Amino acid sequence: MYAIAIREPGDPDVLEWTEQPDPSPGAGEVLVKVAAAGVNRADLLQRRGFYPPPKGASEILGLECSGTIAELGEGVTGWTVGDQVCALLSGGGYAEQVAVPAAQVLPVPSGVDLVEAAGLPExxxxxxxxxxxxxxxxxxQFLLVHGGSGGIGTCAIQVATALGARVAATAGSPETLQLCRELGADPAISYRDEDFVEVVKGLGGADVILDNMGASYLDRNISALAPDGHLAVIGMQGGRKAELDMGKMLAKRARMSLLALRSRPVEGANGKAAIVTDVRERLWPLVEEGKVRPIVHGRIPMREAARAHSALDAGGVRGKILLTVD
Incomplete structure (x- = not known):
């Protein structure tokens, strides 16, 4: 098969479309013939040498894909060859084929294009x-989403709106702010021109904040929380280290979580299988009803993955970029 390899850590031009060994499904796995893969910021970090895959995972980039099941590993039930699926991966999505635990596979939701489904699992x-x-x-409740126009942000706005929560989102340009509004964010807050803390506090504070910035937003996020609020940190685009005012958190009875997805085991109470099962049972119906949909910025041939990485590096991407297999 062909796949994207990283020649050496560096800029997007280190990505090469090269021949790689064919994967084969192990026990409990399925082999997926890939139609498309989603591009995530974690891929950019891995390309630069800052985010190695978990032990035993594929060195090939790609944390999600869609495609068709080509082969079943030993002991797999509930799937058949030819099923159209999308899958959460620990790596390997930037390729013509990928082996993935069956517990991390989801059916393509009705009404969703096979290629666009690649932008859903992660x-x-x-x-x-x-x-x-x-x-x-x-x-x-009231959710504040940082980076509301990106892949995570556009999904979070839709999920919260579908659940009946109020959503505020931060973004930069008039175009990205408008996208946040169209998806259900009210208000959409310009991080360039407005103080999100004052805006959110004026609305009573956020019950939940989904943050991709990390250190640079830590103190401000705590200030923006409502009493008994929860700060969920999923990224560190603003740095890894910051001073934490525990007195401020105690006064608000605030909670904070930092939960990575890629490094989780497949099985167990906090494993990927449990998450995928809950997503399939409770979120997939919202997708099939059209209340949550993949927001796709564009499709780029997988062999041109460097172009997709350059676009995401440059900023301004709305939703997901998908890499398609010819």
Whole structure:
């Protein structure tokens, strides 16, 4: 098969479309003939040498894909060859084929294009596990989403809106702010021109904050929380280290979680299988009803993955970029 290899850590031009050994499904796995793979910021970090895959995972980039089941590993039930699926991966999506645990496979939701389904697994599992399963967001509460126009942000706005929660989102340009509004964010807050803390506090504070910035937003996020609020940190675009005012958190009875998805085991109470199962049972119906949909910025041939990485590096991407296999 052909796949994207990283020649050496560096800029997007280190990505090469090269021949690689064919994967084969182990016990409990399925082999997926890939139609498309989603591009995530974690891929950019791995390309630069800052985010190695978990032990035993494929060195090939790609945390989600869609395609058709080509082969079943020993002991797999519930799937058949030819099923159209999308899958949450620990790596390996930037390829013509990938082997994945069957417990991390989802059916392509009705009404969703096979290629566009590649933009669903990573964002839906990240949002659902952090915002709903961990932070407990429910109807009537108030969610603040940072980076509202990206893949995670566009999903989070839709999920919260579908659950009956109020959503505020931060974004930069007029175009990205408008996208947030169209998806259900009210208000959409310009991080360039407005102080999100003052805006959110004026609305009573956020019950849940989904944050991709990390250190640079830590103190401000705590200030923006409502009493008994929950700060869910899923990224560190603003740095890894910051001073934490525990007195401020105690006064608000605030909670904070930092939960990675990629490094989780497949099985167990906090494993990927449990998340995928909950997503399939509780979130997939919202997707099939059209209340949550993949927001696709564009499709790029997988052999041109460097172009997709350059676009995401440059900023301004709305939703997901998908890499398609010819």
């Amino acid at each position: 964002v839906t599992c990240t949002v659902w596990s952090n915002v709903v399963m961990e932070a407990g967001l429910r109807g009537g």
